[in-house]
Amino acid sequence: xxxxxxxxxxxxxxxxxxxxxxxxxxxxxxxxxxxxxxxxxxxxxxxxxxxxxxxxxxxxxxxxxxxxxxxxxxxxxxxxxxxxxxxxxxxxxxxxxxxxxxxxxxxxxxxxxxxxxxxxxxxxxxxxxxxxxxxxxxxxxxxxxxxxxxxxxxxxxxxxxxxxxxxxxxxxxxxxxxxxxxxxxxxxxxxxxxxxxxxxxxxxxxxxxxxxxxxxxxxxxxxxxxxxxxxxxxxxxxxxxxxxxxxxxxxxxxxxxxxxxxxxxxxxxxxxxxxxxxxxxxxxxxxxxxxxxxxxxxxxxxxxxxxxxxxxxxxxxxxxxxxxxxxxxxxxxxxxxxxxxxxxxxxxxxxxxxxxxxxxxxxxxxxxxxxxxxxxxxxxxxxxxxxxxxxxxxxxxxxxxxxxxxxxxxxxxxxxxxxxxxxxxxxxxxxxxxxxxxxxxxxxxxxxxxxxxxxxxxxxxxxxxxxxxxxxxxxxxxxxxxxx
Amino acid sequence: xxxxxxxxxxxxxxxxxxxxxxxxxxxxxxxxxxxxxxxxxxxxxxxxxxxxxxxxxxxxxxxxxxxxxxxxxxxxxxxxxxxxxxxxxxxxxxxxxxxxxxxxxxxxxxxxxxxxxxxxxxxxxxxxxxxxxxxxxxxxxxxxxxxxxxxxxxxxxx
Numbered sequence: 001x002x003x004x005x006x007x008x009x010x011x012x013x014x015x016x017x018x019x020x021x022x023x024x025x026x027x028x029x030x031x032x033x034x035x036x037x038x039x040x041x042x043x044x045x046x047x048x049x050x051x052x053x054x055x056x057x058x059x060x061x062x063x064x065x066x067x068x069x070x071x072x073x074x075x076x077x078x079x080x081x082x083x084x085x086x087x088x089x090x091x092x093x094x095x096x097x098x099x100x101x102x103x104x105x106x107x108x109x110x111x112x113x114x115x116x117x118x119x120x121x122x123x124x125x126x127x128x129x130x131x132x133x134x135x136x137x138x139x140x141x142x143x144x145x146x147x148x149x150x151x152x153x154x155x156x157x158x159x160x161x162x163x164x165x166x167x168x169x170x171x172x173x174x175x176x177x178x179x180x181x182x183x184x185x186x187x188x189x190x191x192x193x194x195x196x197x198x199x200x201x202x203x204x205x206x207x208x209x210x211x212x213x214x215x216x217x218x219x220x221x222x223x224x225x226x227x228x229x230x231x232x233x234x235x236x237x238x239x240x241x242x243x244x245x246x247x248x249x250x251x252x253x254x255x256x257x258x259x260x261x262x263x264x265x266x267x268x269x270x271x272x273x274x275x276x277x278x279x280x281x282x283x284x285x286x287x288x289x290x291x292x293x294x295x296x297x298x299x300x301x302x303x304x305x306x307x308x309x310x311x312x313x314x315x316x317x318x319x320x321x322x323x324x325x326x327x328x329x330x331x332x333x334x335x336x337x338x339x340x341x342x343x344x345x346x347x348x349x350x351x352x353x354x355x356x357x358x359x360x361x362x363x364x365x366x367x368x369x370x371x372x373x374x375x376x377x378x379x380x381x382x383x384x385x386x387x388x389x390x391x392x393x394x395x396x397x398x399x400x401x402x403x404x405x406x407x408x409x410x411x412x413x414x415x416x417x418x419x420x421x422x423x424x425x426x427x428x429x430x431x432x433x434x435x436x437x438x439x440x441x442x443x444x445x446x447x448x449x450x451x452x453x454x455x456x457x458x459x460x461x462x463x464x465x466x467x468x469x470x471x472x473x474x475x476x477x478x479x480x481x482x483x484x
Numbered sequence: 485x486x487x488x489x490x491x492x493x494x495x496x497x498x499x500x501x502x503x504x505x506x507x508x509x510x511x512x513x514x515x516x517x518x519x520x521x522x523x524x525x526x527x528x529x530x531x532x533x534x535x536x537x538x539x540x541x542x543x544x545x546x547x548x549x550x551x552x553x554x555x556x557x558x559x560x561x562x563x564x565x566x567x568x569x570x571x572x573x574x575x576x577x578x579x580x581x582x583x584x585x586x587x588x589x590x591x592x593x594x595x596x597x598x599x600x601x602x603x604x605x606x607x608x609x610x611x612x613x614x615x616x617x618x619x620x621x622x623x624x625x626x627x628x629x630x631x632x633x634x635x636x637x638x639x640x641x642x
């Protein structure tokens with residue numbers, strides 16, 4: 001497979017739309033700021049500019065397609081591209097971690113896929129060695145995957161799996177019910193709930209307001225109501241949109257096991273397939289947000305060393321976007337049996353409680369008291385915020401803990417969501433403890449470990465533990481002196 | 485836990501005091517400029533107290549206290565299997581990096597560091613970078629050599 005290959009011509013169209021998406025804001029600005037629509041005659045200047053930009057984007061999309069070639073040669077995936085300057089990107093196949101496929105609406109009718117090549121981004125992710133084939137035939141993509149797989153295996157051992165290795169085992173699937181619960185209880189819901197809270201508190205509090213300022217009563221009530229209901233309906237619409245988006249994105253969510261790879265597929269309009277080699281998995285994170293936790297739901301995210309910064313932004317590595325907390329252990333056992341997620345956690349001592357509360361709430365107390373004094377008496381309402389953060393601090397004290405079981409460290413903390421990190425000793429890049437002078441007096445200490453995640457790192461920390469507990473984590477992490 | 489046994493170079497103390505001095509110098513220039521403006525435009529004379537107070541604070545903290553606390557706190561230790569660091573003013577941080585996690589080591593030297601024959605060493609893992617500032621340049625060189633020869637990347641490593 002060493003001949004030069006081109007992408008499918010539809011790439012030119014996709015490039016065009018991508019280009020438009022990037023140019024859309026300047027275009028709108030030009031048309032609407034210069035445009036003179038009230039006069040009836042169109043503004044030729046701005047229309048002309050828009051036309052030139054559109055044609056430019058179209059041409060660059062076409063030329064980008066013409067110039068783009070890829071091939072496999074001498075154990076490397078070689079991509080050559082570039083509009084004006086010819087750029088070459090050669091990626092050694094050994095460095096390729098996985099190929100991810102996705103299908104957008106343009107891909108569907110022609111049986112095409114977009115292929116993203118994920119590599120082990122070198123140290124610190126400085127050399128960004130990843131590539132994207134905008135649109136190729138499904139069959140070509142499968143062939144490419146097979147060739148890459150063979151090349152990789154060639155260095156180690158003969159392929160020991162059947163043709164194409166399509167023996168996938170379905171290990172997890174999301175039902176429509178789960179999908180709905182997930183969409184409704186996502187972070188967006190919190191925003192809406194607080195919006196509802198603000199809405200009602202505004203109505204309540206505008207009533208005594210009226211008794212004092214009799215003359216402005218009507219106006220104030222009206223104004224507050226109008227603003228509050230406008231904000232409320234915007235929030236509601238955004239929330240509805242978020243729910244629909246989530247359902248579209250996560251529909252048909254299934255996880256497969258294929259030898260040493262975990263394969264995640266999802267999506268209704270745009271189908272996505274992510275392949276995560278098991279040996280790239282650095283750890284797990286279980287999230288339980290403030291709404292899901294009382295309902296007994298959680299989500300589980302893989303911390304993987306592969307991929308790019310973008311991967312993380314799209315949250316592609318959610319292994320279980322929503323799962324019942326009780327089923328979590330069993331479901332994970334089928335995929336990653338060596339991780340124990342129900343370890344008994346050791347909690348910080350009682351004397352750390354006020355530190356947790358102060359840490360979360362001191363700033364909001366100062367601000368809210370200032371607001372209460374400045375805007376007396378209505379500013380007092382602001383005290384709701386620090387009370388919330390005080391409760392949050394107390395909850396985060398209750399939630400925090402760690403456990404050491406053989407080679408596994410579990411750390412749990414709470415920012416807003418309760419987050420549990422589960423990791424193996426040999427995956428931890430570095431560990432540190434921190435102790436302020438006050439904490440030294442109180443015999444408390446914090447511990448933080450860093451794992452590799454995408455191009456950067458993922459931190460897990462446990463604050464204000466018993467000093468001896470913290471030191472025991474460090475001693476556990478300390479390499480065996482006899483290893484050398 | 486036992487403290488790491490190595491200290492950084494004593495010349496680092498002098499260097500940090502110089503850095504503090506440079507900061508103070510910038511404020512001194514600002515104070516002079518302010519004094520001129522007060523003369524020119526009849527601004528209230530007490531305004532000059534602000535930069536003067538700042539200069540005093542900088543002299544006490546940036547030049548005198550902070551460098552010496554920082555220097556006293558800074559410790560490091562490099563064994564065959566691990567690197568251990570300790571630093572921090574108010575919050576003391578202890579860091580442990582297993583040698584097998586180290587990916588590469590760099591030393592760097594700015595003009596002031598070079599003048600005092602000092603160098604900063606940065607130890608990178610796949611996810612983090614750890615710096616030891618202001619080591620004696622021969623010591624930094626020796627450390628870089630020994631760490632890079634000890635650092636091996638394990639198979640299951642990133």
